[in-house]
Amino acid sequence: MSLPNQHTISVMVENRPGVLARVSGLFARRGFNINSLAVSATEDPEISRMTVVTTGDTRELEQIIKQLNKLIDVITIYDHTDENLIEREIALIKVHATVENRSEIMQLTTVFRAEIVNITPSDETMIIEITGDQNRVDAFLETLAKFDVLELVRTGKIALVRGARAT
Amino acid sequence: MNGAEALVKALKLEGVDVIFGISGGAALPIYHALGDPENGITHMLVRHEQAAAHMAEGFAKATGRVGVCLATSGPGATNLVTGIADAILDSVPMVAITGQVPTTAIGSDAFQESDIVGVTMPIVKHSFQARNANDIPRLVREAFYIASTGRPGPVLIDVPRDVAQAPVDKFVSPKEVKIRGYNPNTKPDLSELEQAVELIRHAEKPVLYVGGGVVSTEAHKELLALAEKTDIPVTTTLMGRGAIDDGHPLSMNMPGMHGTAYANWAIRDADLLIAVGVRFDDRVTGNLKKFARNAKVIHVEIDPAEVHKNRVAEVSIIADAKDALRELAELCPEKKHDGWRRQIAQWREEQPLFYDKNGELKPQQVIEELSELTDGQALMATDVGQHQMWAAQFYHFRRPRQLLTSGGLGTMGFGLPAALGAKVAFPQQEVWLITGDGSFQMNLQELATSRVYNLPIKIALMNNHSLGMVRQWQTLFYDQRYSGIELPDVPDYVKLADAYGCLGLRVTKPEDVRPALEQARATNDRTVLIEFIHDADEHVYPMIPSGQSVEDMRLQPRKRA
Numbered sequence: 001m002s003l004p005n006q007h008t009i010s011v012m013v014e015n016r017p018g019v020l021a022r023v024s025g026l027f028a029r030r031g032f033n034i035n036s037l038a039v040s041a042t043e044d045p046e047i048s049r050m051t052v053v054t055t056g057d058t059r060e061l062e063q064i065i066k067q068l069n070k071l072i073d074v075i076t077i078y079d080h081t082d083e084n085l086i087e088r089e090i091a092l093i094k095v096h097a098t099v100e101n102r103s104e105i106m107q108l109t110t111v112f113r114a115e116i117v118n119i120t121p122s123d124e125t126m127i128i129e130i131t132g133d134q135n136r137v138d139a140f141l142e143t144l145a146k147f148d149v150l151e152l153v154r155t156g157k158i159a160l161v162r163g164a165r166a167t
Numbered sequence: 168m169n170g171a172e173a174l175v176k177a178l179k180l181e182g183v184d185v186i187f188g189i190s191g192g193a194a195l196p197i198y199h200a201l202g203d204p205e206n207g208i209t210h211m212l213v214r215h216e217q218a219a220a221h222m223a224e225g226f227a228k229a230t231g232r233v234g235v236c237l238a239t240s241g242p243g244a245t246n247l248v249t250g251i252a253d254a255i256l257d258s259v260p261m262v263a264i265t266g267q268v269p270t271t272a273i274g275s276d277a278f279q280e281s282d283i284v285g286v287t288m289p290i291v292k293h294s295f296q297a298r299n300a301n302d303i304p305r306l307v308r309e310a311f312y313i314a315s316t317g318r319p320g321p322v323l324i325d326v327p328r329d330v331a332q333a334p335v336d337k338f339v340s341p342k343e344v345k346i347r348g349y350n351p352n353t354k355p356d357l358s359e360l361e362q363a364v365e366l367i368r369h370a371e372k373p374v375l376y377v378g379g380g381v382v383s384t385e386a387h388k389e390l391l392a393l394a395e396k397t398d399i400p401v402t403t404t405l406m407g408r409g410a411i412d413d414g415h416p417l418s419m420n421m422p423g424m425h426g427t428a429y430a431n432w433a434i435r436d437a438d439l440l441i442a443v444g445v446r447f448d449d450r451v452t453g454n455l456k457k458f459a460r461n462a463k464v465i466h467v468e469i470d471p472a473e474v475h476k477n478r479v480a481e482v483s484i485i486a487d488a489k490d491a492l493r494e495l496a497e498l499c500p501e502k503k504h505d506g507w508r509r510q511i512a513q514w515r516e517e518q519p520l521f522y523d524k525n526g527e528l529k530p531q532q533v534i535e536e537l538s539e540l541t542d543g544q545a546l547m548a549t550d551v552g553q554h555q556m557w558a559a560q561f562y563h564f565r566r567p568r569q570l571l572t573s574g575g576l577g578t579m580g581f582g583l584p585a586a587l588g589a590k591v592a593f594p595q596q597e598v599w600l601i602t603g604d605g606s607f608q609m610n611l612q613e614l615a616t617s618r619v620y621n622l623p624i625k626i627a628l629m630n631n632h633s634l635g636m637v638r639q640w641q642t643l644f645y646d647q648r649y650s651g652i653e654l655p656d657v658p659d660y661v662k663l664a665d666a667y668g669c670l671g672l673r674v675t676k677p678e679d680v681r682p683a684l685e686q687a688r689a690t691n692d693r694t695v696l697i698e699f700i701h702d703a704d705e706h707v708y709p710m711i712p713s714g715q716s717v718e719d720m721r722l723q724p725r726k727r728a
Contacts, residue, residue: 013348014348018284018296021285021288025288025289026289066471069471072292072313072346072349073293074348075347075348
């Protein structure tokens with residue numbers, strides 16, 4: 001599930017210096033939105049994958065894909081709109097966990113199948129990791145909002161399509 | 168062999184015989200290699216790097232070959248930027264080579280360091296920075312391939328000084344270029360062609376709206392074959408002028424902001440627009456919602472990103488204009504559009520291109536007389552502004568690659584170096600520059616280049632002592648508050664011409680126009696600059712104000728009889 005007009009695309013690019021600047025610069029100068037961006041290695045060391053979540057209507061999405069295709073370093077683009085995706089984001093949340101609320105936080109963490117990855121009792125802080133699709137991460141963050149969240153970091157989305165087809 | 172020598176050898180392999188540029192510290196190894204008389208490449212030293220880029224553009228636009236310009240790092244490289252931006256917007260095949268500080272100094276804010284790859288990223292088709300001297304032959308091959316195929320454009324090669332000086336183990340230039348992210352050769356799709364033929368077959372008021380893509384593929388014969396077979400009138404955009412002979416009965420001259428009334432009315436009433444090698448630029452369409460609102464659109468275009476960008480097309484053919492037009496001309500049945508042609512002829516009679524002949528010297532008269540004297544055969548470079556529009560309207564163009572003008576970027580200062588670049592390519596041809604006093608002063612230093620390399624061109628400078636097009640807008644839309652447009656009477660252009668070893672003439676009366684043009688045509692040992700002094704209140708008409716539509720078109724006021 002995703003927001004209306006939100007699209008996930010995978011941009012397969014040559015693994016060369018400057019490629020990220022070319023892609024992100026194109027989004028900036030043509031006024032396209034980037035909601036999130038994840039750049040990673042792939043099974044082929046010469047190719048990087050950029051997973052971009054962007055917002056726009058069908059025509060805007062078409063322009064984004066066509067303009068990206070004009071970049072020489074862009075090899076292929078997969079548009080994941082309406083596709084059966086496995087998608088993941090990771091968030092790390094540092095919360096102020098007092099003696100009073102610690103057990104509630106731990107309970108919620110279990111419910112969301114998140115994980116407490118660090119506890120620093122002297123500072124009364126805790127770092128929780130959650131991995132999941134956008135909705136799950138959003139829901140967990142919403143749940144934690146009533147606590148004292150000290151810091152939050154979240155990756156861009158990565159995604160693959162189910163099945164044998166290359167995506 | 169070092170990197171710089173490999174660079175020069177690779178350029179030679181691409182058929183380069185002339186480069187326009189200015190040297191400097193980081194470019195010294197490249198200039199050392201270029202200076203070897205054995206290599207057979209002529210280097211032309213200009214007076215400002217911007218002019219080097221525009222000369223390369225003029226050369227490229229006139230020939231269809233890749234133009235090459237060269238500059239040193241830092242300010243040399245940044246001075247190329249306007250020319251590179253001009254080339255991307257007008258799809259000009261160009262390779263720009265820049266020196267760079269040594270790789271060890273990159274990122275240290277070294278003397279004359281600028282991140283030119285970063286600076287130009289939004290305005291190049293592609294760019295390279297050579298990191299290894301052994302790569303240089305391949306980079307040059309790829310650069311020329313990318314610049315000249317598909318939708319042409321500028322490619323930058325940045326060469327750090329240490330890479331230029333590093334030894335090359337073995338000069339390896341790939342025979343065939345293969346870039347997996349770049350596949351420019353698309354052939355017209357048969358089912359799209361068939362759909363287009365269906366639309367053309369049923370159209371009653373069709374218009375061919377053709378642009379730079381027809382010029383750059385030299386598809387004029389194919390265009391003519393289609394237009395004549397199907398009896399469809401043709402309007403040529405600024406970049407497309409010359410795609411059809413203006414004397415042809417099907418030619419409607421230019422559309423858009425300063426297009427002919429009859430071309431704009433034809434587009435307004437058209438039921439089918441066959442758009443070939445055009446991008447529905449705002450200077451043509453004005454208000455997109457009201458542009459050709461009764462027409463279905465067939466869009467023939469090599470760049471898929473232009474299709475549906477500004478105007479959704481009913482049929483799109485992603486292909487080289489020449490291939491697509493050839494196929495269409497073959498597949499379309501013969502047709503006549505007598506009623507539609509009569510309507511357009513009537514509009515043309517009611518509202519031709521004209522100007523007020525009131526006994527004063529008029530810039531349109533200069534262009535008209537020049538067109539007659541040269542029989543529409545000269546290479547015509549222009550700068551940007553009113554004179555550019557008058558040149559586009561009143562010169563009788565006959566063939567593609569004849570008009571060298573800055574369309575997309577609208578670069579004042581483009582004209583003189585572009586004219587010189589064309590003269591380099593065609594030394595035997597008559598090359599004219601139509602310019603204005605504002606534009607000309609932006610690159611007039613290149614009169615020196617014309618003198619030093621014996622490139623005698625002919626310059627018609629329309630002097631209205633102001634930035635005329637801006638003044639026109641201030642007159643019509645900004646309460647006649649003339650702000651920042653006055654260009655008082657300096658320099659003395661006759662003396663200026665003389666100082667540069669050119670012939671300078673001044674014309675103030677209409678009866679002296681023709682003799683001056685004739686004198687210029689007869690003078691071939693040096694550049695001739697004729698200053699035509701005319702009134703600043705002369706406006707370019709017709710005019711569709713920016714963002715408006717054909718309903719808002721303003722016509723040339725008629726003199727009362």
